[in-house]
Amino acid sequence: MLLCDIGNTSYHFLSRYDSFKKDVKSFDASEVKHKVYYISVNKDVDASLKNLPNWIDIKTYIDKTKYYETMGVDRMMALEAVENGIIIDAGSAITVDVKRDGVFCGGFIYPGLKAMNESYKNISSALAYEFNFDIDLQMLPKNSQDAISYGYLKTLYCEVMSHKMEIILTGGDANLFAKIFKDARVDEDLVFKGMKKFIYDF
Amino acid sequence: MLLCDIGNTSYHFLSRYDSFKKDVKSFDASEVKHKVYYISVNKDVDASLKNLPNWIDIKTYIDKTKYYETMGVDRMMALEAVENGIIIDAGSAITVDVKRDGVFCGGFIYPGLKAMNESYKNISSALAYEFNFDIDLQMLPKNSQDAISYGYLKTLYCEVMSHKMEIILTGGDANLFAKIFKDARVDEDLVFKGMKKFIYDF
Known part of the structure; x- marks a missing residue:
């Protein structure tokens, strides 16, 4: 199998x-x-x-009434692996989903690293910087690279932290985002874990 | 003149x-x-x-030591018009700048409406929705349109509100963003006001 x-x-x-x-x-x-x-x-x-x-x-x-019709099935499977927590799946898109006491509470979608980088570049060549993942998010920036890095990362950080839950990071860019979400647990196999659990429970 | x-x-x-x-x-x-x-x-x-x-x-x-070398001059002029507050200039890029007691404290850059919309579309046709500015940002979304709208707007909202300052909205999309920042003051002429003040003070 x-x-x-x-x-x-x-x-x-x-x-x-x-x-x-x-x-x-x-x-x-x-x-x-x-x-x-x-x-x-x-x-x-x-x-x-x-x-x-x-x-x-x-x-x-899948019992889709637990989720919603147009939701990506990878998000559903990652959620199956968690009882309580906020899951950040950092891939081409970043999906952020909340589960409390076994119940899906909703989630949102944020652009992935590459898409967001393109987005800044397309606005102006003056914004064509790589993101700085070593940025100090406690300080408002005073240079262009940090101004876009903070714009991309601090906004996401602020919203995620407001839920005050355990953070589980997965997806291809999980280790990069772990530099920002320092207390997060990285679990690259979260979707597979959810799939296994789902198959065995079924 | x-x-x-x-x-x-x-x-x-x-x-x-x-x-x-x-x-x-x-x-x-x-x-x-x-x-x-x-x-x-x-x-x-x-x-x-x-x-x-x-x-x-x-x-x-302009005395650029008050700001930083690569900062857009439109941001500097908007800041000249304000003594205390957080300025959101919502154009092709969204710039967010903080001034306290007449001193620039730093700022960040976030993609404007059109750029962010393109960004989601380019990731997947499944994310090709217009943003919903009437979204309830207190509720985690359970549908695709709100999932991207929340991803774009709540993250920005969360970071801006964390500064606990008066919000001044300017730029072409100021009135649209006023639906999200309900207590903000909209001032479409902020950059011109800053320019006037700068010229008269000089």
Whole structure:
């Protein structure tokens, strides 16, 4: 049995022994002969997997009344792994979701690092800086690089901290954001943990 | 005498009687025969005005040690108009600057409405929503439109409110952001007020 978390750019597999990624553009899913429990936010891949009986879409088994219809299934699975906490999934988008006593309380979506960087660049070449993750968020900036870094990071930090809950960081940029959310627990396998829990509980 | 605030897209003039805008691409500055005190964040326009003796660049008279070298001169002028407060200039970028007892304390830059909207769209077509400025920021969202609206607006709101100062809103989207910052004072002429004060004090 394999678990697979399919995003816009890659298939992310978890086997009993390791985890590995395959490019969405080049990987042929029909080559996999094992049973695969998967989630996907990629509509094209989703459609292509419908004819492969060993690929089982977890989404069809989720009680969506706990969440909302257009919510990404990766967010739902990360939430399944947590009883109490605020989950930050830092990928191409940053999703922030709150769960209290086993109940999903809502969440929001913030641009990921690359998207936000592009956003500043597109406004003006004068704002084309990399973000400074070593910035002191207690001090209002007096230089351009910190002015955009603070704009991106302190605003998010301020809102997340206001919930006063344990913070769990996951996603490709989790370790980078751990420099800002210093007390957060980083768990790169949170989505897989949620998928496992969901399958066993079902 | 005229005042002029030159941005990336337009010349914004203030005369004794009214204010009006001219497109950067088509307007010929040499046609103006009055004395014009101007600020500009547009490097191309800046260069073209150097040979017109009736166009006087206010920037050259600013004591920049009060601010920082790469800071937009429009932010400096808005700050000149305020003794105490947090200024939100909502344009193509949103600049947020704090002044206490006449002293600039620092500020940050956040993407403007259009840039942030593009940013979400570029991540995924599933995030291609307009922002909802009537959102209840006290409630974590449970739908996609509010999830991005909250991500854009509540994060900014949270950080701005943490300073516990009078909020002054200016810029092209000031009235829209006044729906979020309900106690803010909207002052569309803040930059011109700063320019006037600066010229008379000089």
